[in-house]
Amino acid sequence: MIGLSQFLIISAALFSLGIMAVLTRKNAVNVLMGVELILNSANINLVAFSRFSAGNLHGQMYAIFVIVIAAAEAAVALAIVLSMYRLLKTVNLDKADTLKG
């Protein structure tokens, strides 16, 4: 029987992998892929809980909106990354250092 736990473990794995990509990768597009993994893991959670916890489709509605938001965010993020490439000829995050932190 496929229960709730299997889906939760998969989503936890995707979440952790997404965090890993964000923390360790230097290429901006790679970091974006990590962000997409995080959002997908949350979506799996939402749909799984929608079926097992809520018994209605509200979780799936929430997931649709998350997909919309993820698409818009990816578009703007890539616009910024492309702008960076135009300025610096690279998208290596190490080179983004004019603003000393």
Added chain:
Amino acid sequence: MDPQIVLDLHSFYPEIALTLTLLAVIIVDLALPRIKKSATFLVTALGLLAAFICTLPLVHDPQGTLFYGMIAIDPLAVFFKLFLILTSFLVLLIAPGSRELSKDHIGEFYTLLLGVTLGMLLLASATDMLMLFLSLEMVSLSSYIMVGYLSHQRESNEASLKYILFGAVSTGSMLYGITLLFGMTGSTKMTQIRDMLAQGTAGGDNTLMLLVATVLILAGFGFKTAAVPFHFWCPDVYAGAPTPVTAFLSVAPKAAGFAALMRFFFTGFSKTAGAGPWTALPAINWTVFLLMISVVTMTLGNLAALRQDNMKRMLAYSSIAHAGYILMGTVALSEQGVQSVLIYLITYLFMNLGAFLIVIEIHNRIGSFNVKGYSGMWHRSPFLTIAMTIFMLSLMGIPPFAGFFGKLYVFGAAVNHNLAWFAVVGALNSVIAVYYYARVIKTMIIDADAEGAEVARIRLPWTTHVLLWILLIPTAGLMLVWDRVQQLTLDSMKIFFG
């Protein structure tokens, strides 16, 4: 069409006005290319005024939720709507005077400003976790774009890149935490979450999961309000963004974030004992989290600001510290705590925008944000120097300026809640803060000009004069109308509890 929705639309006029203005600005920008700078400015200003006027009658609406429980109408929401529209209006007035914003494409800037205002209005009244997340993302996305507005400039681009990457991860983590709450309670409405959690489904098992969910959700709130440890984006973004955008970010999205935080914790995670103050749910003592975050935020913000020479970075760390003080008001889980937050935000709006306006003006003249360039300003423009002195004194919390009252109420709320030591920490932090605010005043008044520097008098355009007076009068004279302010915040303390 569902009749309930049509009824709800009557309470939705401010947001409708903002949306229509947004569309109008886009059309005007395209249709009238020759006068588009002034035309778009005028349309935006009128739209914001219309939204403000439409919000006023909402005070009389009965407390309740709109659109099937998505957003709430209550005095707190009305207060924040007025506050946020006012902030956007002031930033709209400040923006054209800055040399940084490209005049050619300023129509798009106004569009984004309207979009972020719409998002903030919804963020301050959201009672459903989906609506909270959607409006949070709307505010954040518009902010990312506004920060990266000067996309051909390296600093602006870098700032927006760091902002969006950090923000996407923080809000993604918050979303994950929201899904865990959804799983534990079966609902996304804050009221139902509270009811389910209060029922005591939390045995020893669920406390851990509630903890994890709360920490993840705090990632999103901490990001929006720039609280430690989610503040890393703040100095770089504030320094790299065009200064009017920085001024806006330091007040408005932060305030909207606080509104959402209060609404989430006070109506989602607390229960009220009749007409008395709230008590945190026994399942999770979240006030402890906010307490720790507040202390660390105040201290780190103040300590880091000590070492900054760049005015924008200094004001960034100062705003982080102020977020720590505001969090103090939320820890005091009572209506007095809410009132203190509202008062602090009112004072903070005027003094912070005032400080940034002067930073913009000086940058227009000397082209630098370094505090050393401010030396001898007393001779070049006494008015600017006096105004900056007042804003700095107010930020320090010196009476009789507005900042003092904000801190007074916040510390008072902590003391009344048996957290006197917390107020002492806050007071100590204020003392540390005196140094870096005073350094600006000292540089402007006492330091002699550098060799060969310009000593020409600075003549300010009349628009700046008017704006400075608009911001100075509340900062310096708030105590004259103190009764009205107090009454306003007292009336706005009520949160819809459902």
Added chain:
Amino acid sequence: MDMNLLTQIVFYFFAILTVGSAVVVVFSKNLIHSAFALLFTFFGVSALYVFLGADFLAATQMVIYVGGILVLLIFGVMLTHKISEMNLKSETYQFWPGLVLVTVVFLSLVVVMLKTTWHTPAAPAGLNPTTATIGELFMKEYILPFEIASVFLLIALIGAAMIVRRRSA
């Protein structure tokens, strides 16, 4: 073959596909490999939605994520490297500390998740088509987010175009 067993085999196949592709996305040295592994991750997630009875969502996931976001990401990869570089390398920093931290996060998440009593009111219903219900919900309970999402997308459109536009001299 027993239907239950077959279902389980197919489920675990898609689960391993999803998580395995995600591992490739995160750990691969080659950026193009990461991008295409992401494709398989999205595909696997879509299959998982089907297992949860979310047919409309599975189709939406494929169309928007693979057809939109992934294509955009691959454009991003291609447009941000010189065309002559055949070997698109992607570097990492602080790999081992990050790996340790993330493993700890994953294990603690799993442990806490398994110990929690989730809110499960009843056994899940049978698998029904969801599109009609979703359509109704969009017009009733979720009408406000629906309308706000459209303004949100408009702003994202304007913003993204504004950022990438070439400045006229």
